[in-house]
Amino acid sequence: MGLAISSARVAASFGPASALTAQQLVEIYRLMFLSRAVDDREILLKRQQKTFFQISAAGHEALQVGAALALRPGYDWFFPYYRDRALCLALGVTPYDMLLQAVGAASDPASGGRQMPTHWSSRSLHIVSTSSSTATQLLHAVGCAEAGRYFSRHPEAAEKEAGDYRAFHDVEFHGDEVALACVGEGSTSQGEFWEALNTASNQKLPVIFMVEDNGYAISVPVEVNTPGGSISRLVANFPNFHFAEVDGNDPVASLRAFQEAAAHCRAGHGPALVHGHCVRLYSHSLSDDDKLYRSAAERETDALCDPIARMRTRLIGDGVVSGAELDELEQRMEREAAEAAERALEAPAPPVSSIKLHVYSEDLDPTRAAFATEQVQTAAVSNGQKAAGPRTMAELINVCLRDEMRRDPRIVVYGEDVADASRSEALAEVKGKGGVFKLTAGLQTEFGSERVFNSPLAEANIVGRAVGYATRGMKPVVEIQFFDYIWPAMHQIHNELSLMRWRSNGEWPSPAVIRVPIGGYLTGGAIYHSQSGESIFTHIPGLRVVFPSNALDANGLLRTAIRCDDPVLFLEHKRLYRETYGRAAYPGPEFAIPFGKAKIVRPGSDLTLVTYGALVPRALQAAQQAQRQHGIDTEILDLRTLNPYDWDSIAGSVRKTNRVIVAHEDMLSWGYGAEIAARIADELFDELDAPVRRIGSMDTFVAYQPVLEDAILPQPDTILKAIVELKAY
Ligand SMILES: Cc1ncc(C[n+]2csc(CCOP(=O)(O)OP(=O)(O)O)c2C)c(N)n1
Numbered sequence: 221m222g223l224a225i226s227s228a229r230v231a232a233s234f235g236p237a238s239a240l241t242a243q244q245l246v247e248i249y250r251l252m253f254l255s256r257a258v259d260d261r262e263i264l265l266k267r268q269q270k271t272f273f274q275i276s277a278a279g280h281e282a283l284q285v286g287a288a289l290a291l292r293p294g295y296d297w298f299f300p301y302y303r304d305r306a307l308c309l310a311l312g313v314t315p316y317d318m319l320l321q322a323v324g325a326a327s328d329p330a331s332g333g334r335q336m337p338t339h340w341s342s343r344s345l346h347i348v349s350t351s352s353s354t355a356t357q358l359l360h361a362v363g364c365a366e367a368g369r370y371f372s373r374h375p376e377a378a379e380k381e382a383g384d385y386r387a388f389h390d391v392e393f394h395g396d397e398v399a400l401a402c403v404g405e406g407s408t409s410q411g412e413f414w415e416a417l418n419t420a421s422n423q424k425l426p427v428i429f430m431v432e433d434n435g436y437a438i439s440v441p442v443e444v445n446t447p448g449g450s451i452s453r454l455v456a457n458f459p460n461f462h463f464a465e466v467d468g469n470d471p472v473a474s475l476r477a478f479q480e481a482a483a484h485c486r487a488g489h490g491p492a493l494v495h496g497h498c499v500r501l502y503s504h505s506l507s508d509d510d511k512l513y514r515s516a517a518e519r520e521t522d523a524l525c526d527p528i529a530r531m532r533t534r535l536i537g538d539g540v541v542s543g544a545e546l547d548e549l550e551q552r553m554e555r556e557a558a559e560a561a562e563r564a565l566e567a568p569a570p571p572v573s574s575i576k577l578h579v580y581s582e583d584l585d586p587t588r589a590a591f592a593t594e595q596v597q598t599a600a601v602s603n604g605q606k607a608a609g610p611r612t613m614a615e616l617i618n619v620c621l622r623d624e625m626r627r628d629p630r631i632v633v634y635g636e637d638v639a640d641a642s643r644s645e646a647l648a649e650v651k652g653k654g655g656v657f658k659l660t661a662g663l664q665t666e667f668g669s670e671r672v673f674n675s676p677l678a679e680a681n682i683v684g685r686a687v688g689y690a691t692r693g694m695k696p697v698v699e700i701q702f703f704d705y706i707w708p709a710m711h712q713i714h715n716e717l718s719l720m721r722w723r724s725n726g727e728w729p730s731p732a733v734i735r736v737p738i739g740g741y742l743t744g745g746a747i748y749h750s751q752s753g754e755s756i757f758t759h760i761p762g763l764r765v766v767f768p769s770n771a772l773d774a775n776g777l778l779r780t781a782i783r784c785d786d787p788v789l790f791l792e793h794k795r796l797y798r799e800t801y802g803r804a805a806y807p808g809p810e811f812a813i814p815f816g817k818a819k820i821v822r823p824g825s826d827l828t829l830v831t832y833g834a835l836v837p838r839a840l841q842a843a844q845q846a847q848r849q850h851g852i853d854t855e856i857l858d859l860r861t862l863n864p865y866d867w868d869s870i871a872g873s874v875r876k877t878n879r880v881i882v883a884h885e886d887m888l889s890w891g892y893g894a895e896i897a898a899r900i901a902d903e904l905f906d907e908l909d910a911p912v913r914r915i916g917s918m919d920t921f922v923a924y925q926p927v928l929e930d931a932i933l934p935q936p937d938t939i940l941k942a943i944v945e946l947k948a949y
Pocket residue numbers: 303352353354403404405406407408432434436437438500504
């Protein structure tokens with residue numbers, strides 16, 4: 221036969237796997253072979269020290285090509301992992317694109333030279349930026365599928381809005397698109413795998429999980445990761461799933477398995493899991509040597525299963541194509557890989573000046589004056605709120621959520637216990653829960669269960685899905701019930717949420733808001749309901765961190781957090797939720813406060829006290845005593861946002877008073893104050909008449925017994941003592 225084969229994919233015209241044309245069969249072979257040729261070319265470059273890392277798809281090509289050809293690039297959504305070269309080639313990523321990433325070129329379309337090779341991303345193909353973390357991407361696929369379903373039911377939510385993040389997020393949806401989530405068999409041990417299956421199953425989401433089972437996770441064989449050795453057996457009881465186990469060395473069987481899986485998902489029956497058995501023909505990566513832990517016999521057995529050799533034999537044996545024609549095709553693919561490498565090696569590296577680009581949004585700066593809106597008091601009445609009177613921080617946060625949800629249909633609110641009642645029959649007769657602190661009370665009742673709902677008790681699930689929602693242009697405003705339990709979500713916050721924009725060179729922003737009750741002074745809160753730790757999060761580039769001390773600031777800063785285009789950690793001090801201190805009248809639905817603007821809550825001339833959160837009212841108490849008892853006039857600066865923070869206001873105040881204390885509730889050592897104090901010492905040394913002082917809690921945990929809690933956390937007396945000592949220095 222004549223081979224009319226181009227290097228471009230033969231479109232999305234693959235019919236049923238049972239009726240493939242000769243040309244389609246050869247196209248499958250071409251994609252598999254091209255993937256191997258690019259791998260081998262990259263290995264050569266790495267050995268020549270022209271690239272810096274290599275990991276291959278060798279042995280996985282058949283399964284991956286089968287998956288890709290069952291789906292539609294730019295229509296369906298793809299969450300690949302690092303071994304998915306053949307998948308991405310078949311979706312439309314070119315060998316040149318791949319080699320640009322291998323050499324770390326500025327023009328690498330996936331990351332601009334920021335990520336290792338095979339860390340895929342393409343907006344036009346709907347390949348969402350992938351990290352090196354195993355299994356995090358599965359929860360993104362779940363959130364992505366939820367968002368697609370939401371838009372198809374609420375198409376009006378896709379409309380653009382000039383005044384906020386929506387201006388920069390185009391929405392695409394069709395109603396029957398699926399999300400493909402890929403993972404190795406070893407990585408199914410990660411909790412995030414099970415958390416993703418949980419929600420996909422419960423919500424009947426159109427997600428296909430592809431488990432690429434090559435029997436090894438680096439050097440660890442499958443039976444160590446998977447009890448009984450078969451992930452298919454372990455997952456078999458998840459409701460609503462379509463399950464398939466397939467010979468992943470056979471591309472036609474794989475294609476059939478994925479076509480059936482896609483049909484199940486597109487029909488709205490729920491998710492699917494395709495467990496493909498394949499082989500890892502090379503070591504884990506070029507940094508690994510599998511001869512150190514695999515027997516020669518085992519490696520030889522795997523080599524005999526090489527899906528490319530098998531497909532070649534089959535095509536020739538079935539008379540689809542001659543050996544000579546395949547020889548010619550193979551040479552052409554090798555040439556294509558070699559030429560792509562040659563061109564990529566000439567591509568310039570990114571300039572050093574580009575490093576800081578895309579850490580945060582360049583489009584929408586949350587420090588800008590546009591976020592400093594006027595109070596619109598009249599709106600309070602038209603918005604159906606009670607007559608203006610002092611409202612607690614808890615109330616004004618709840619009201620802000622309600623106002624923003626009315627304004628922006630892309631907002632969803634979820635977390636543990638945040639719904640009024642998950643069972644709709646109960647909702648008719650009960651008042652509703654609305655969060656353990658009642659911050660989300662009434663939201664489900666007003667906005668319905670599609671926009672306000674309970675998550676499983678799994679913090680990585682909450683944040684991972686938020687990344688997926690944000691991928692599609694939605695605005696998840698999620699709650700972690702207590703700061704003390706944020707740690708299971710830390711992987712998603714640090715490696716995914718905060719990094720998406722930078723690692724994809726600006727292609728995939730992830731502007732979710734995470735609201736978190738934080739802090740102690742609860743009298744009995746003890747170790748697991750009193751934690752602070754904000755500096756751990758201000759140490760993460762890409763993440764905005766907000767920490768209001770009063771009702772009005774909480775309202776205005778939460779509005780900015782929701783409207784801006786960066787991920788925000790919004791810390792709410794539990795002790796301040798219902799305090800008399802800091803109550804305020806409802807400021808209206810447009811009241812916003814820009815990030816990075818500290819507030820002078822008490823002007824003074826003798827010394828500066830830089831603080832935030834629950835230490836603001838305690839510092840005020842101490843400052844009043846210092847004035848009364850010692851005649852010391854303390855200026856108190858409430859930072860309000862910790863990243864960004866208002867250096868200009870700190871510097872201005874220190875220049876005026878020449879003495880400064882930085883005070884926070886969190887532990888002293890390595891705390892937030894260490895950075896501020898170091899910068900003051902560095903940049904304002906000449907302005908200082910005394911050393912920079914810091915106040916924080918003891919370097920321990922917070923105990924249950926109130927006598928101990930009082931001693932551990934900084935009190936007004938602690939602050940007063942420091943003020944008096946510093947003034948006398
Ligand atoms: C969360 C996390 N832990 C550890 C690693 C290091 N690591 C990279 S790949 C890998 C093995 C993965 O095995 P498997 O899921 O079977 O995929 P395979 O590489 O075999 O395709 C490990 C431990 C990582 N990247 N991410």
